[in-house]
Amino acid sequence: MNTLRQASISISIIASALALSACGGSGSTAAPSAPVYPATMPVSINFDLLANGGVAKCGTPISGLGSRGTTADLKDARFYVSNINLIDANGKQVPVTLTANDWQNEQVSLISLIDGTGTACGGTTLPTNAVIVGTVPGAAYTGISYEIGVPETLNHTDYATAAKPLNVAAMAWSWTSGRKFLKLELNPQGGVNVVRTNTTTTPATTTTSNAATWNLHLGSGGCTTNATTGAYSCTNANRMQVKLANFDYTKQKISLDLNALFAGSDLTTDTAGAAGCMSGTTDDECKAIFNAFKIDLPTGNPTSAGVQSVFVARNK
Template identity: 45%
Template sequence: MTHFKNALPRRNPLPLPLPLPLALAMALPLALAACGGGGGGTDTPAPSGSKSITIDFAAKAGTQDVKCGTAITGLGNAKVSAQLHDLRFYVSNVALVNDKGETVPVTLDVSDWQTKDVALVDLEDGTGACADAGTKAMNPQIKGTVPAGTYTGVKLTVGVPSSLNHTDYAVATKPMDVQAMAWSWQAGRKFAQIEVNPTGGVVRPAPAAPGNTFYVHLGSTGCTGNPVTGETVSCDRPNRMDFSFANFNTATQKVVVDLAALYTGTNLNEDLGSAPGCMSGATDPECNAIYKVLALDLVTGKPINGGSGQTLFRAEAK
């Protein structure tokens, strides 16, 4: 806090003390201002001429709320039950669409969950089956500012920009330092890590042993170049998922990630080969159905029609 001991020249006589009630009334606003306010909040005030916005996220499977430690029923074409194992994803290129149809980038607040370029949405709480690699802390929001105006839509990308993707997580700033989201064998990050443990496990072709978890890991593949030695990394298949909602109100709506939609056409009890589940491989049998949901081209790793046909995310009233 600011101290006022030497605010007046020494040659001036000190003023007479104020009556105690009046002194307290005058001091309180100064104390609150110096210490950041009395509400205990950490939100950064929006700059003049702009407004703060929050984009909320939630996890569901159809109409069921999804959370760690609670069974999710009726998943995939076998309609199996499953426990959530992990649910985290990076989001970038966050923008709103104004009433003139113009795309306006959101200036992200910098925090443990956000850099100025990317945010980590974390919808697991480290309990139940999520205890394997999860954390207690959650982040169901993206926070930032936009110029004052009227906004009617939203655009986002599930993914990390290439310039930030191929860096050492061990020395990266938050939230790029999450070891569970690092993808060392592809020299980058998992853009999305969505995992469930289906009842009955996951049968795999011999000689592979059955597994407990069906993995969906989205990230750039076909990458060359070693960032540790200073080489530029290039990836044949970027696998960054674009999605948008033409009608979206950040004050009254939220973004729902729908696991029932994600596993449409997928048998969670069976893996036909390659990596367990879908780990973004162009020849992975399980990725065919998953990529249709994401509106990503399995061969090129690029969005189909700007991601307009994706069904993983939907807008819903708060």
């Protein structure tokens, strides 16, 4: 009888424990509730320049740049950003609605990272902008995509009459009737050795000169206007596509890595075209630059040859 009584008591205890568990009693763990997001959330996307693991800026020489490890002073650093999307947990690209201000309109934002510090950078204090601001629908976001460039519908407007941020004379590109999408200029110590070979003479002759600045100007090429409609068209769009699959705008910023961008470039020598790369399809100095941008130099179209590593996500 004792054995049967003990078994009955044990069964009763087990049943009671199961009942408590089913009712959320002591020891139970409630399933975590899904996060609740507002209908609209503000978003701020921060940018800076990166060199040798730290922030690059005017007035401080940057060492170890390019294929020859050149030291150079920053002269200019600005770029237009458009078609900005955050990427949600399902991989869907969700457009960022830009907040209009002096640095951005509803379609494009100008990032300007030159503060005027130092002789090379102008020597006069300049306003800067390192952030894009806007709103997105409330949700969890894990990445970002955007374009370095001005939308075609805005690119050929007259900068002299355009509203901000498209009214910047330094970003206008007169011979292509558009804008410089990205403008990076460096003054290498010792200057740029400009070498030109004339193959029309027998024997061929070579001349050399020195330029102070290595210019990188990214913009559309092969642009012409329709004599009847006045509309522009360009054979080479040259808009850089950027996608960072892992980016948290609340904790991270986006850095333009100068070491990665100029890794294949000799900043001390120039052999064709203007000193540096101005998006010319036959400019030898543009080959390494466009490869870093993942833009096909002959056509101006994005390439599928790997993922760009020029823009990187870093902790704020």
